[in-house]
Structures are given as structure tokens and as C-alpha cells.
Amino acid sequence: MATLLPPPKRQKQSHNGTQPEKITEPAPVPSVVVQFLSDDGSNPLAPPVSLPADVPRAQLESLVNQLSDSADDPTPFDLHVSLPEGKVGAPTRITLSTSILVDVLSLPGAPLTSEDVIKIRCSPQSVFRVRPATRCSSTLSGHKAAILCAAFSPTGEMLATGSGDNTARLWDLMTETPSHTLEGHRGWVLCVEWEARQRIVATGGHDNAVRLWDPKTGKPIGGPLTGHSKWVTSLAWEPIHINPTNPRLASSSKDGTVRVWSSHLRKIEYILGGHTASVNVVRWGGTGKGRLYTASSDRSVKIWDAERGQCIWTLTDHAHWVTTLTLNTDFVLRTGPFDHTNRIPKSDAEAQEMARKRYHAVTARNSEMLITGSDDHTLFLYSLPSSLDDPGDTGGGKRPKPLTRLTGHQRQVSHVAFSPDGRWAASAGWDAAVKIWDGKSGKFVATLRGHIAPVYRLSWSADSRLLITASKDSTLKIWSLKSLKLHTDLPGHNDEVYCVDFVGDKIVSGGKDGLVKIWKN
Numbered sequence: 001m002a003t004l005l006p007p008p009k010r011q012k013q014s015h016n017g018t019q020p021e022k023i024t025e026p027a028p029v030p031s032v033v034v035q036f037l038s039d040d041g042s043n044p045l046a047p048p049v050s051l052p053a054d055v056p057r058a059q060l061e062s063l064v065n066q067l068s069d070s071a072d073d074p075t076p077f078d079l080h081v082s083l084p085e086g087k088v089g090a091p092t093r094i095t096l097s098t099s100i101l102v103d104v105l106s107l108p109g110a111p112l113t114s115e116d117v118i119k120i121r122c123s124p125q126s127v128f129r130v131r132p133a134t135r136c137s138s139t140l141s142g143h144k145a146a147i148l149c150a151a152f153s154p155t156g157e158m159l160a161t162g163s164g165d166n167t168a169r170l171w172d173l174m175t176e177t178p179s180h181t182l183e184g185h186r187g188w189v190l191c192v193e194w195e196a197r198q199r200i201v202a203t204g205g206h207d208n209a210v211r212l213w214d215p216k217t218g219k220p221i222g223g224p225l226t227g228h229s230k231w232v233t234s235l236a237w238e239p240i241h242i243n244p245t246n247p248r249l250a251s252s253s254k255d256g257t258v259r260v261w262s263s264h265l266r267k268i269e270y271i272l273g274g275h276t277a278s279v280n281v282v283r284w285g286g287t288g289k290g291r292l293y294t295a296s297s298d299r300s301v302k303i304w305d306a307e308r309g310q311c312i313w314t315l316t317d318h319a320h321w322v323t324t325l326t327l328n329t330d331f332v333l334r335t336g337p338f339d340h341t342n343r344i345p346k347s348d349a350e351a352q353e354m355a356r357k358r359y360h361a362v363t364a365r366n367s368e369m370l371i372t373g374s375d376d377h378t379l380f381l382y383s384l385p386s387s388l389d390d391p392g393d394t395g396g397g398k399r400p401k402p403l404t405r406l407t408g409h410q411r412q413v414s415h416v417a418f419s420p421d422g423r424w425a426a427s428a429g430w431d432a433a434v435k436i437w438d439g440k441s442g443k444f445v446a447t448l449r450g451h452i453a454p455v456y457r458l459s460w461s462a463d464s465r466l467l468i469t470a471s472k473d474s475t476l477k478i479w480s481l482k483s484l485k486l487h488t489d490l491p492g493h494n495d496e497v498y499c500v501d502f503v504g505d506k507i508v509s510g511g512k513d514g515l516v517k518i519w520k521n
Contacts (some may be wrong), residue, residue, distance in 0.1 A: 003349050025072050029273050030053045030114035032100055036064055039123040039423070040365075040440060041082065048117060051220045053101035060096065062124050066126050076125040078482070081118060083111050095482055123423060126463035128340045133468075133519035134508045136492050138176040140386065141518040142169055147510030147519075149191050152503035153198045154335045155342075158215060159508055160201050162514055173506060176518055180218025184211055195247060196336030197351060199454055200263060200517035202249055204232030212252045212263060222266045230254035236284040236292070238306070239337035241356035242249050243290075244348040250292055250306075252279035254372050258294055260309065270309040273301055273337075286333055287368045295322035301385050305386065313384075314320050320376035324415050328369040328422035328439060332358040333461070340462065358512030362422050366440060367494055371406070371425055372415035379406035379427055381442035404442035408435055415457050419464035424481065426467050429457035434469050436484065446484040459502040470497035476509055476519070490519055 003201035010282035032053045036045040044069040057405040061077050064123035079096040081104055089114045096103050104112055112118065134369030145164035152159055158179065159171040168189045170184040194201050200221065201213050208231055209224035231254050238247035253259070258279055276299035285291040290306035301315040303321055327333070345351035363386075370382040380402040381506045418425050418439055425437045434455055436450040453472035460467055468486065475499060476490040495512035507519040 001430065012281055020471050029101065030105070032105075032114050032379050033117045034060075034100070035117050035119045036067060037121050039121055041119070041121055045122060053098075053105055053114060054099050056099055056485060058416070058460065060100075060120070063455075076127070076422055078123040078125055079120050080123070081086075081112070081120055087391050089488070093438075093445055093478070094122050095484065097483060101121040104364075112180065125465070126340075126421070129507045129519040130461040130463045130466060132314045132466055132480075132487055133490065133505070134521055135519065136490070136518045137506075138268055138516075138518040140171060140178065140518070141514070142178055142181070143167070143510075143514045143516070144304055145188075145514055146498065146512045147175075147516060148188060148498055148513060150499040150508050150510050150516070151192050151194055152501050152506075152508065153194045153201075154196050154338045155198055156503040156506070158198070159196065159516075160192045160215075161499075161510055162192045162203055162205075162407055163514070164188045165514075166205075166363050167190055168201075168213075169511055170201070170218060171313075171516065173518070175285075180215075181317050182211075182213050182218060182220075184220055184383075185209065187231065189230060191235050193237060193249075194241045195237050195249075195263070196334060196355070197244070197345075202237070203237050204235050204251055206231045206255070208232065208255075210235070210249070210261065211247075214264075225251075225260055225261050225268070225270075227258075227264065227268055228253040228257070229254055232277075233280055236282045236283045238284055238290060239285060239286040239333045239359070241352055241359050244352040244355070250282050250284055252282035255276045256296070256298075257306075258282050258292065260292075260306070265312070270307060270310075272302075274314070276301065277321075280321070283325060283330065284333070284517055285327055285368050285420040286363075287327055287384070291368075293325060293327065293370060295325045297321040297323075299374075301325065312487055313450065315372070315382065315399065315402075317380050317402055317405075318372065318374040318376055318378070320374050322372050324373045324413060326371050326425070328366070328418040329359060329362050330418060331420035331462070332362050339470065367416075369439070371416050371427075371437075371442075373416040373427060375412040377407070377409045377411060377413065377429075377438075379402075379409075379413060379416060381406060381425075381437075382424060392488075406435075406437055406442055407446070408444060408447070409433065411454075414455060417460060419460045419467075420462055421464045424460075424465060426458050426460070428469060430456045432471070432473075434443070434458065434467070434479065436467075436481070448479050448484065448486070450486045450489070451475070456496070457500050459500050459507075461502050466502075468500055468510055470500040473495045474511075476507070478507075492517060 007361040143163040149162040170179040185205040212221040234252045246448040275296040281295040283293040292304040395475040409429040416427040451471040480487040498510040
């Protein structure tokens with residue numbers, strides 16, 4: 001007897017005659033092999049583990065804390081995956097914000113797949129978090145001309161501004177009201193700098209003079225420090241961990257020299273005269289007994305022994321004026337013994353020890369690092385040795401070579417700054433772009449676009465999670481380093497914004513409209 005086949009199944013139809021929707025099974029979530037690495041990628045934190053690709057970022061961070069034995073006191077981590085280098089200008093890293101499946105495996109072009117070992121670099125973050133500003137809390141008038149410079153005091157309790165009306169002003173940030181008017185300059189006040197224990201504020205002007213002021217009374221400390229034959233371009237104080245009692249002050253000038261002054265004796269100690277054109281920036285580093293870094297329009301950068309006043313190295317890699325430079329220790333040297341705990345040192349010795357600990361925390365893995373920016377549209381990253389082989393050596397043929405050349409800006413670089421923890425560097429340019437770089441390797445990370453005119457200045461939040469930029473387009477913009485995108489747009493100025501600074505949860509800005517604006521959450 002022949003075997004009868006069952007009749008074919010008839011497709012079910014709904015009562016209204018339409019075909020029912022097919023139920024599709026969700027695609028299975030792939031598993032990936034994950035290797036957690038240290039920030040620089042050199043040390044594995046644990047053996048590779050196999051995980052579902054859709055594990056949320058928060059669980060990945062919790063797993064890192066368990067693997068690093070810090071589950072009882074969890075540390076916030078920034079998790080990112082390095083990508084193979086592709087076309088010029090393409091991002092070289094992805095910050096994990098959702099999951100590996102969404103952030104990495106779903107990328108166009110699939111640079112990484114589930115067959116690859118996903119190497120996640122884990123960078124410890126600050127234990128405190130700065131809230132991003134969202135509104136203007138105060139608009140302070142008083143200056144009668146454009147505001148050219150602004151700087152918070154190390155504790156963040158006061159603000160100093162310099163203007164084209166030949167005056168500097170002090171503002172109380174606790175009450176957001178004027179404190180003192182500093183009168184004495186006979187020209188524009190071009191730069192202002194606080195001593196790292198907030199005992200003195202220094203100003204430099206278009207009248208070729210440097211003046212010292214008592215911030216408590218607003219009175220000048222003696223007469224002007226004269227000697228420069230052209231205007232003063234930049235000021236830098238000796239670090240507190242080197243000289244906590246009477247730190248010296250360095251001033252650079254359009255006349256091509258740098259003068260180092262004794263703030264206690266109020267006299268010049270020595271003159272650095274090796275440059276052949278305007279010295280645009282001076283920074284006082286904390287290596288050994290101190291180094292001075294100078295950038296000049298003669299296309300060179302010089303590193304000086306601050307104790308002997310002798311040139312150690314001359315860096316001649318740029319092809320045009322060098323207009324900006326930054327050290328990875330700038331933030332801790334500027335704020336000295338003061339950190340987020342608000343602890344006040346009771347003596348010079350205590351202040352020196354607190355400042356030394358903060359300095360060594362930044363330089364624990366790397367020596368003092370330097371980035372220079374130029375009108376040739378490029379930047380250079382240098383890692384400088386912490387000591388000289390020969391104490392009598394003044395550099396000679398041992399000039400350090402740059403670790404890398406940072407390219408991508410289409411016009412002049414106007415400002416560059418390391419983040420407080422030294423992990424990032426940001427540069428601003430006349431091409432309206434802001435670029436983020438890896439602070440240790442100099443690798444390009446991302447381009448932040450949003451401004452429609454040249455970006456003049458930038459400043460980091462103390463936790464290194466936020467960046468604020470000031471532009472000719474009259475706006476300020478806050479950028480998130482977690483998403484590498486615009487976080488908040490702060491319009492309000494009526495004209496170009498020349499200066500900006502970030503301390504605690506507050507931002508201060510000033511510009512061509514002569515107004516000081518304070519922004520906070």
C-alpha cells in the first residue's frame with residue numbers, strides 16, 4: 001500500500017482577509033572576548049573574559065573594580081577601545097557609553113568584530129565630579145574697555161581680570177560682587193597671574209611694567225617692576241613645592257627677554273636673553289629645582305635651568321611663530337597645595353608637602369611633558385628627561401626630539417592646554433575647530449565642531465571631564481569628554497570672547513563687550 005503524504009499546511013488567514021504579521025526571532029547576541037588593560041595599554045588588569053556583547057557599560061565598570069580589588073571603594077573609570085589607524089582625521093578611540101554591541105560592533109565599516117579580542121582601556125577618573133554650567137548667574141560691569149585676561153585664584157574664592165582700560169579688578173566669587181580695583185598701569189593690562197598660595201596677584205601690561213598686589217586690600221606691593229623695553233606678554237610664578245616662602249616671578253616680553261624677579265626683595269635676579277624675537281609665553285615647571293619654558297616668535301622654544309639661569313635645550317621644530325605652550329603639570333602648579341578637599345595649609349612646610357604630593361601624583365608615570373603650538377598650524381609633543389646626565393651640561397647636541405607632531409588644524413593654533421590629570425590635551429585654532437589629543441602619546445582623538453569663528457581660549461574642569469571654549473563668535477561652549485560632543489551652549493556675550501577660566505562648578509568669561517560673566521549649574 002502506498003504511503004500517503006499529509007496535505008500541505010494552509011497559511012492561516014485573519015478574519016478580515018489580511019495576512020498576519022510574521023514574528024521574527026531577535027538576532028542572538030554575540031559573545032566577545034574582552035581584555036581589560038591599563039590606561040596606556042601596557043598592563044592587563046585581569047585575564048581575558050568572555051562576555052555577552054550587550055553587557056551595559058555600568059556593569060563593565062563594576063567588573064573592572066572587582067578585578068582590581070577596589071569593589072569596596074569603587075573608582076570611576078573611563079572605558080574606551082582603541083581603533084586601528086585609518087584615514088587621516090578619523091577617530092582612533094571609542095568611548096564606551098552604552099555597550100560593546102552598540103558602541104563598537106555596530107560601527108560602519110566594522111573595524112572590529114565579535115571574532116576580535118576587544119581590548120578595553122580603563123582610565124581611573126577623579127573621585128569628585130564637576131557639574132556643568134547651564135546658566136549665567138552674574139553679569140558684572142565695571143571695566144570700561146575689553147577684558148583681555150582673567151584668572152581664578154587657587155582656592156577659587158576670588159577672580160582677577162585685566163582690561164584695556166588700564167586697570168585690573170578683583171571680584172569676590174562667593175558673593176559674585178566687585179572687590180577691588182587695581183589702578184597703576186599706564187597701558188592695557190595684558191596678563192594676570194596668582195601666586196599659588198593666593199598671597200599675591202601679579203599683572204603685566206602694555207606699559208612694559210610688572211606690578212604686584214595684595215589681594216586682601218587691593219593695594220600695590222611697592223612700585224612697578226621695570227626693565228622691559230616693550231610690553232609684557234606672560235607671567236609665571238615659581239612652584240610652591242620648590243619655594244613655598246617667597247616664590248619668584250618670571251615675566252616674558254615683546255622685547256625678546258625673560259626677567260626673573262624676587263617678589264620679596266622686589267629686584268631682578270637675572271635676565272634670559274637668548275631669543276631673537278618676542279617671547280610670547282613663559283611657564284615655570286616643577287622638575288628638580290625648577291625649569292623655565294619659553295616660546296618665541298623666533299620659531300624656537302627654550303628650556304632653562306631656573307636655578308642657574310642657563311639654557312638647557314633649544315627646540316627648533318616649528319616653522320613659524322610659537323604662540324602657545326602647555327605643561328601636563330600646569331594645573332597642579334597653578335593651584336599649589338589646594339585641591340577639592342578645601343584643606344588649608346597651616347605653614348609653609350605643610351603647603352610645600354601638599355604641593356609636592358600633588359605634583360608627583362601627576363608625574364608618577366611620566367616626566368614633565370610639553371606641548372607647543374604655532375602659527376604653522378601644528379603642535380609638537382615632548383617628553384623631557386627629569387634630570388641631566390651632566391650637571392654642567394647646557395644642552396649642546398642633546399636636544400630632545402618630539403615624540404610626535406600633531407597635525408590637523410587648517411589655520412593658526414591659538415591655544416593648547418593639558419587636562420588637570422594629564423591624560424588629555426586640547427587645542428583651539430583659527431579654523432574654528434577644537435581638537436582632542438591623547439596626552440601621553442599625542443594620538444589624535446576627536447575634532448569638536450560647533451563654533452563658527454576662530455576659537456581663542458579653552459579651559460578644563462578640575463575633574464578633566466569637561467572642556468570650555470571661548471570664541472570670536474561671541475559664545476562659550478562646554479564639551480563632554482565622555483561623549484566627545486557638545487554638552488552645553490552658553491550664549492550671552494555681545495561680542496568676541498577673549499578669555500575664559502574654569503574653577504569648581506563656576507566658569508568666568510570676559511571679552512570685547514567689557515562684561516565679566518559668571519556661569520554655574
